[in-house]
């Protein structure tokens with residue numbers, strides 16, 4: 387008990403919470419077991435803690451975290467919108483626990499949700515066919531580029547390059563490279579958009595695809611999108627839409643209508659599902675009619691009998707004729723997809739239009755309030771401010787000490803000391819005012835010796851070592 391009392395004080399003062407195994411109260415269990423000897427161990431060392439001790443341990447850990455449930459999270463490009471608990475409740479219902487290997491005849495309701503979600507997403511993106519299988523945006527990119535590759539190869543056209551603007555997300559470069567393509571990097575024009583002259587020069591008969599985000603990572607709409615599409619299509623290439631910024635366009639403009647052939651949807655950015663963080667997420671892929679036959683298998687369709695008016699609608703799985711195969715188990719991450727389905731159905735056409743309007747309004751309101759240079763505009767759902775003489779990473783650490791989550795830093799590089807800021811539609815005017823006050827307070831502070839963050843559980847961490855030498859479990863810490 388004495389030890390635990392001391393550790394409570396530690397955690398209260400310094401944000402430190404000992405591991406359960408560090409609590410000096412290990413019990414050794416040596417119960418006789420009815421299981422065969424070869425399946426049991428002689429003893430099991432477990433921390434002997436009472437329920438309150440355990441509950442407090444995990445509560446303290448949760449309080450060290452900052453989340454969208456704690457306050458605004460204006461991490462540009464990530465679209466950290468609040469996930470309403472209503473959709474969590476739907477996913478938690480017992481009817482939702484469908485085993486992925488159940489026969490399709492016994493999961494008609496599940497298949498109906500999948501089918502309708504395919505249809506919703508196709509309509510939202512202006513695409514003809516959708517696969518729900520990829521488990522994240524990056525996995526959607528990779529899938530989409532594999533679809534492009536299968537298409538070219540089937541036309542006897544083995545192209546070798548994918549063109550990507552320098553300001554694109556790192557996963558675009560990685561997805562193209564993983565699919566076996568050489569990446570051609572496209573510099574931006576002076577206004578921050580695609581440089582048409584540079585694009586014409588970069589696109590050749592080797593170009594398999596151009597990957598584009600619109601609005602781009604500066605929040606700018608690519609006004610020349612029709613010309614861009616023409617340049618790519620005239621060269622026999624395909625136009626890929628990175629759906630990370632779809633939240634800006636919901637219900638207003640559709641990638642398919644702009645000439646895009648393939649796109650992915652980040653449901654955790656646009657449709658209020660939790661961020662995957664490498665865990666269970668979803669990044670469905672939409673394509674035009676001529677690419678539908680290459681999508682991952684299985685997809686879901688209505689059965690032939692369903693076409694007759696008298697029949698109840700039935701759904702079945704099918705394999706597209708030239709499918710690239712599977713990119714994930716089953717039909718994707720069901721419960722994440724169920725949340726996206728529920729969000730879209732609940733908001734409806736009007737609600738989705740309203741979400742994009744408020745996302746753009748909030749970004750513009752916040753941008754007007756902060757005393758930092760925003761070199762490119764007019765911007766939509768996000769803007770990239772410059773921290774000026776401050777180092778953007780230090781600026782972000784100082785914001786943590788003002789109790790708010792900072793924006794994305796140092797990307798895109800076209801803005802020096804970039805602070806890429808995306809408040810999302812979920813924030814109220816009061817929260818935006820507080821966020822702006824935090825920006826402005828850091829901006830006017832001249833504390834060059836700042837040791838921020840001093841109020842968080844982790845101080846100024848060595849990010850390079852953390853990335854290169856990750857210790858992801860308590861075993862690693864023990865070692």
Ligand SMILES: Cc1ncc(COP(=O)(O)O)c(C=O)c1O
Nearest residue numbers: 463464522523524555557628630
């Ligand atoms: C512009 C852009 N593209 C692609 C991705 C990758 O998406 P995901 O995190 O779902 O893999 C991100 C993620 O932040 C992004 O911001």
